[in-house]
Amino acid sequence: MSKVTRAGHTAGPESTGTVTVGRRIVIQGLAVSGCVAAAGGLLKSAAKADQGELAQSLKPGDRFALEVENGPLKPLRLEDIAPGTAILGAYPIDSETGLLRNETRLNMVNLARLSDVKPDTPAAAASGVVAFSAVCTHKGCSITSWNAEDSHWRCFCHMSEFDASDNGEPVAGPASDPLPMVFLAIDAEGYITASAEFSRTPGGTG
Numbered sequence: 001m002s003k004v005t006r007a008g009h010t011a012g013p014e015s016t017g018t019v020t021v022g023r024r025i026v027i028q029g030l031a032v033s034g035c036v037a038a039a040g041g042l043l044k045s046a047a048k049a050d051q052g053e054l055a056q057s058l059k060p061g062d063r064f065a066l067e068v069e070n071g072p073l074k075p076l077r078l079e080d081i082a083p084g085t086a087i088l089g090a091y092p093i094d095s096e097t098g099l100l101r102n103e104t105r106l107n108m109v110n111l112a113r114l115s116d117v118k119p120d121t122p123a124a125a126a127s128g129v130v131a132f133s134a135v136c137t138h139k140g141c142s143i144t145s146w147n148a149e150d151s152h153w154r155c156f157c158h159m160s161e162f163d164a165s166d167n168g169e170p171v172a173g174p175a176s177d178p179l180p181m182v183f184l185a186i187d188a189e190g191y192i193t194a195s196a197e198f199s200r201t202p203g204g205t206g
């Protein structure tokens with residue numbers, strides 16, 4: 001379906017970069033194939049985490065960054081996300097240790113900056129930036145697609161969609177639970193910062 005930008009489709013399955021298709025823009029952090037077969041390992045790790053072995057550990061005060069193989073982390077600032085774009089596959093940074101909290105995929109978040117912020121959008125206080133768990137609430141696949149036209153996240157495993165402008169509510173596909181949100185603030189230095197823990201426990205429930 002051509003309506004949605006598919007992470008990894010243009011730039012490769014494990015690439016970092018920006019993909020533009022028509023009016024849709026996706027900034028890819030971690031791009032993972034959305035197919036069921038490729039997601040097998042991810043489902044396994046999600047199930048393991050759901051059993052309590054690797055609970056999410058995001059805390060208020062954490063900033064966010066993409067994983068890097070070498071070099072320092074680059075915490076995300078408001079200016080790093082233009083209106084209508086998204087950054088996928090970021091992780092919280094432990095505000096005490098400065099280390100990325102990437103010990104579990106349940107900490108992974110997708111961030112977007114809404115161009116049309118509704119009055120009831122909780123992240124409106126963070127200049128239109130929203131952050132949601134990157135783990136689909138259906139069966140735990142990674143959500144790797146952002147459609148700026150309707151502000152929807154899409155999971156390619158079974159095509160669930162979640163409305164980022166309406167608290168992550170499911171709007172299509174088999175998922176019945178909303179995506180966990182992270183309430184945000186922009187700190188004095190312009191960094192995007194968590195102001196609370198996830199609104200609900202991340203992970204698949206289907």
Ligand code: FES
Pocket residue numbers: 136137138139140141155156157158159160173174175204
């Ligand atoms: S795991 Fe996302 S739609 Fe099924």
